Amino acid sequence: DAKTTQPPSMDCAEGRAANLPCNHSTISGNEYVYWYRQIHSQGPQYIIHGLKNNETNEMASLIITEDRKSSTLILPHATLRDTAVYYCIATNKLVFGAGTILRVKS
């Protein structure tokens, strides 16, 4: 299973795009990149996943580099409700690390 590295915390101004990076340099060819988030004391919420191509849904966009060694989750217009811990997982089996605490500030 690929190990991921994320910054421990980030701040973002409300209404601006939040770009959350993730390094997964040991990812193998069949391992997907998943993003989940966890708002304080709630269950994790699935956001998006991808293999090679960039992906977009109603919540976010996922940009995966061509070599697949890193990715960026983009929340296009962050709101206060997006304040949460964001987990990047690059494996066929969900193993949660410490994630990135995103604080959206007004």
Next chain:
Amino acid sequence: ETGVTQTPRHLVMGMTNKKSLKCEQHLGHNAMYWYKQSAKKPLELMFVYNFKEQTENNSVPSRFSPECPNSSHLFLHLHTLQPEDSALYLCASSQDPAGGSTDTQYFGPGTRLTVL
């Protein structure tokens, strides 16, 4: 009701009590999971069930006893717990029982357990 539900949402129990946590998924999934999240720690996978059969037990102490009577329901029976077992217990479900590359898990809200 939709998604994954868990009851109770909060539970306080003594070390000699026996209690059970319940999880129900309304998504038609085939796999269900129990996770533990202690304060300021990452989620830890405890048990995995595929089609009612336990397929994974991550060295969980026997004072935690899971039960999966069908693909929609999952229980975690608790007995003689320790204060260090106090945590948020999360249930999840997924479609693909093999946990393959595209197996997205959907989580319940969790049960906040306090052991006195």
